[in-house]
Amino acid sequence: MSEEEIRLQATRVAGLLRESWSEELADAELEPNAMGGLALAEALRRGWIEPDPSLGPYLTAAEEAVASLQVDGRHDGEADDE
């Protein structure tokens, strides 16, 4: 994964994080690597750290965790609607 790809992935994950930055995320009990990946994405977005390719797995863990949260959230929402 290149630095540019890290930057792009971080932007995506940071976007997901900002959408879910609420009590809901606090209640989700994410596993530590996914939490770390979210934090990394925000730090990269803010330009606080260099986009080192070795950080990729944390971003991926975070992206997958938040995406599944959102899917779960949608499912819960659908169930409520019914």
Next chain:
Amino acid sequence: MSDPILRRIADHDAEELEACLHAIVELGDEAAGGIAALDFLPEAVMRALAGHASSDVRNALARNRACSSEVLSRLAVDPDEWVRYSAVRNANASEQDRVAFALVSSPSEVERANQLKQGIPPESDPATLPEVLRNMAEGELSKEASHRDLHLRSALGANPALPEDVVDQLVQVAGYRWEWRSLWGRGDWIWPSTYAFLSEKAPEWLIALLARHGHPAGLLHRGVTAVPSRLDPAGALRDLINSELLVRALWRELALAGVVDLVYWNDSSEGDQFFPRANGLELMDSHSAVHHIVGGYSSTREWISNVDSLEEYSVFRLAAGGFEDWFDDHYDEAFDDDSLGLFALCGVAWISEMNYATVGWTPAGREALEDVLWDSMAQRADSDDFDTEVTVVSSRLPAIGYAETSDSQKAQLTELIRQSRRDSRVRTWGIADHFLMCIALHPATPQLIRDQLLVDSSEDVREVARMVMSAQPGT
């Protein structure tokens, strides 16, 4: 409790031993407690200790397996409940002692004593047969690392009845501070005779006598004639470390000479750590056995003064340590931009610290660390986790040191440390290497000793000796 120096004096002159024991008892309750635990005691000294004003001292005597039946009978009816318990739990207690105990104790005290008697697990009980302990240890060692029981290993490691060859095997797998401390202590902490070197009140004749019989603390005492001891070198080094005399002598003087900085980390989770740091030199691995055994918490380190502070690295360490519980710790805060920034900094700290990932901070990131993380951690961190600024102050034991000892004392000390490597703990954990590096760095170390350290078996020691030599003018 053993004491090879007092044992030597006992073999040499019984009257001298008695005078020596009485003089040590006079140094205070802690010293008297050490004497009361000795595995050989003249009857007259035992009788005197049975009437000692401190119940801790009488309790130490009541627990002593060398305590005579006559003295045990007296302690079984001691006014202090705990002394009575210890006396009747002593393997040498007679049925008569137990009856006497029951007569002077209330029914609830008798019941408590019986419960205590049943409560010692075999791995912690020095009365457990060595072969039983060996089987327990080998069973533990045969398990996969992830299935091993830290508490069991620590208890076995501390049990003085565990055979030494099994100790060596436990040393190889030990990876946590409780284990290191247990394996290092093995039941004995400091020799009772060492209290003479730790007291300002010890008479000169006592110090001279102990040094003449080869007490290793004589190697750190200015103005005494220390003779080669022919003691077990690892046991002697252990006594110098556990009594903190070696640290007091070497670290204190190295800090005063500006050769090292002394660092103290409070750490409520991993245990306090106190260690020397030299510019560009690794004198000991952090979070290692040597860190915890040689430094660590101590209530008797009056020669330093600590003021709470928070160093840059510790801010980072604390932020990392708290990250997994971030949401629990910040549950009452708004989910806003500021909290998101703090979350990001703590998470990066966690990834960097706990996972050893490479994180390159940009100038903006460094600014954020300083502006955001520092303030937040200073407000939140438990003061038990703060660093301290260490200042060396005067020692209450001015005769203890290294610089003002004779060349002969320095040479004997160096040799004792080198020889102590025969012990697996000293060797495996790099304890001898650390002190030899300190000696190499010390400005008062004679050239002859530095020359020996240049060809030491440890690359780290050779490296420090080389560095010091090359820094000296004219070499």
